[in-house]
Structures are given as C-alpha cells and as structure tokens.
Amino acid sequence: MSGTEPEREPQPARLEADRLASPARRLVARRVVTFDLVGSTNDEAFGELMRGGDDASGTALFAEAQTAGRGRRGRTWVSRPGLGVLVSIALRVEPPPPPAALVAAAAVAVREAILEEARVDPRIKWPNDLLVAGRKVCGILVEARGSGPRADVALGIGVNCNGDPDQDLEPGHRGAATSLAAAAGRPIDRARFARALLDRLDERLASTLRGDVREIEAEFLDGLGLAGRRVRLGLPDGEVTGVLRRFDVARGVDLETPEERRWIAAETIAHALPA
Numbered sequence: 555m556s557g558t559e560p561e562r563e564p565q566p567a568r569l570e571a572d573r574l575a576s577p578a579r580r581l582v583a584r585r586v587v588t589f590d591l592v593g594s595t596n597d598e599a600f601g602e603l604m605r606g607g608d609d610a611s612g613t614a615l616f617a618e619a620q621t622a623g624r625g626r627r628g629r630t631w632v633s634r635p636g637l638g639v640l641v642s643i644a645l646r647v648e649p650p651p652p653p654a655a656l657v658a659a660a661a662v663a664v665r666e667a668i669l670e671e672a673r674v675d676p677r678i679k680w681p682n683d684l685l686v687a688g689r690k691v692c693g694i695l696v697e698a699r700g701s702g703p704r705a706d707v708a709l710g711i712g713v714n715c716n717g718d719p720d721q722d723l724e725p726g727h728r729g730a731a732t733s734l735a736a737a738a739g740r741p742i743d744r745a746r747f748a749r750a751l752l753d754r755l756d757e758r759l760a761s762t763l764r765g766d767v768r769e770i771e772a773e774f775l776d777g778l779g780l781a782g783r784r785v786r787l788g789l790p791d792g793e794v795t796g797v798l799r800r801f802d803v804a805r806g807v808d809l810e811t812p813e814e815r816r817w818i819a820a821e822t823i824a825h826a827l828p829a
C-alpha cells in the first residue's frame with residue numbers, strides 16, 4: 555500500500571451458505587440463505603415460508619447486517635456488519651408447540667453452541683436472553699403467524715460474536731452487553747460458531763417438534779440457574795415472590811409461596827430474577 559492510500563480495516567470474512575448448510579441435518583439448515591443486508595431476517599423467514607411452503611421449513615437465513623433488526627417488546631437489535639451471527643430459522647409447524655417450547659429449545663441450543671465454541675458457560679435470562687458474567691451476548695425472538703392447526707414461525711437469534719463491547723455496541727447497551735470474543739479472550743470464528751449453532755438447533759428443534767421436551771425443560775431450568783431458589787416473577791399485575799420448583803413448556807413455572815404452590819403460564823412472566 556502506498557503512503558497516500560487510507561488504511562482500510564481488515565473486513566471480517568462473510569458467512570457462506572454452502573459452508574453452513576448440511577444435508578446430514580434432520581430439519582434445520584439443510585438449506586441456508588445468506589444476505590449482506592436485510593431489514594430483518596425474521597421477515598425474510600416469513601417470506602421464505604410464503605413462497606416455499608412446507609419445503610421451506612427448516613431454512614436458515616443469515617444476514618451480515620440488518621436495517622430493522624427486531625428485539626422483544628418493540629426493542630431494536632443493532633449489530634455492526636460482520637461481527638455477529640444474525641439468523642432466523644423458518645419453521646412451518648403443525649400443530650404448533652407451546653411458544654415456550656421453541657424459546658426453551660433455542661436458548662438451550664445457543665447455550666450449548668457457546669459452551670462448545672467459546673468455552674464459556676452462559677446463563678439463560680428468562681425468557682430468552684443469554685448472559686456471560688451478567689452481560690447479554692444473545693437475544694432470541696420467536697414470532698408466529700397463522701392460527702388454527704398450523705403456524706409459520708420465525709425463530710430469530712442474534713449473537714454478539716466479535717468486537718469490543720465498549721466500542722462496537724450501541725452506547726445504550728454498553729455495560730449491559732458483551733461479545734463472546736470479549737468473554738473468551740480470543741476472536742470467535744463465526745462460521746464455526748454458526749455451524750455448531752445450527753447443529754444444536756437441529757437436534758433441539760427436531761425433538762421439540764416430536765413433543766420430546768423433557769430434556770430441554772431440564773436444561774433450560776439448569777441454564778436459568780434458579781431451580782430451588784427464591785425468585786421474583788414479573789407478572790401483568792405486579793411481582794410475585796416464591797421458590798421456583800419446576801419448569802414445564804406447557805404449564806410454565808411451578809412456584810411455591812408461603813400460601814400455595816401454583817403453575818404460572820410462561821407467556822405471562824416478563825422476568826424471573828433472584829429474590
């Protein structure tokens with residue numbers, strides 16, 4: 555390079571569809587689509603199902619960047635190009651499993667992939683974040699459309715893989731979020747991480763759709779780190795405190811208070827925190 559040319563930062567390698575797809579998988583990411591820039595990969599997943607029908611179910615759609623990445627509760631998801639893994643799995647499900655089953659399966663799969671590839675053990679933060687040392691590294695957004703016996707689902711996952719959390723994250727997220735690279739102390743190979751994630755999602759989603767959820771429930775509870783502990787659950791009419799006894803994708807959380815023991819539906823719980 556001559557002295558007059560501006561120095562360019564090395565660009566992260568793009569994720570390539572043919573290096574991520576595998577016919578050996580049962581359901582997820584036998585087919586993979588990658589984009590440089592989209593609005594939201596969840597919208598791409600719904601579009602894929604509209605166009606491709608049942609044959610599109612299981613397709614994984616990755617983007618290097620999104621202009622309208624969505625989070626839960628109307629929040630946005632912002633990630634600098636090439637630093638994260640932003641993926642949505644398109645699923646046509648009949649009958650649809652309980653929403654908590656898909657969220658739990660995805661959270662367990664992400665936790666496994668992070669353990670495998672970054673060698674750090676994240677906590678699951680109810681209902682669908684993963685934290686390392688108390689800072690968010692992943693958010694999951696499961697959206698469903700359709701009613702009756704069949705639903706189209708976009709299961710979106712955003713993971714902060716590389717980057718310096720103090721420079722590459724949005725100012726509002728600094729301190730609350732981190733990257734796997736910062737937690738692991740070394741850069742993360744995004745393609746390797748993405749393949750591990752797709753393998754784990756394939757396993758966990760295939761068993762969820764078979765109705766085989768006992769192991770996922772146990773591992774989700776383990777990931778929360780709250781079993782047998784006093785917790786505060788955020789409910790529509792305020793917080794309730796008690797000991798968290800069990801988690802079940804159909805019934806939710808089994809909470810023991812001094813007065814009673816009751817199941818609280820997962821969809822009604824906004825947060826579950828140590829009391």
Ligand code: BTN
Nearest residue numbers: 594623624625626693694710712
């Ligand atoms: C959250 O933290 O509230 C959930 C964030 C989910 C972000 C991912 S990135 C890929 C997919 N596409 C989206 O628009 N959102 C999800």
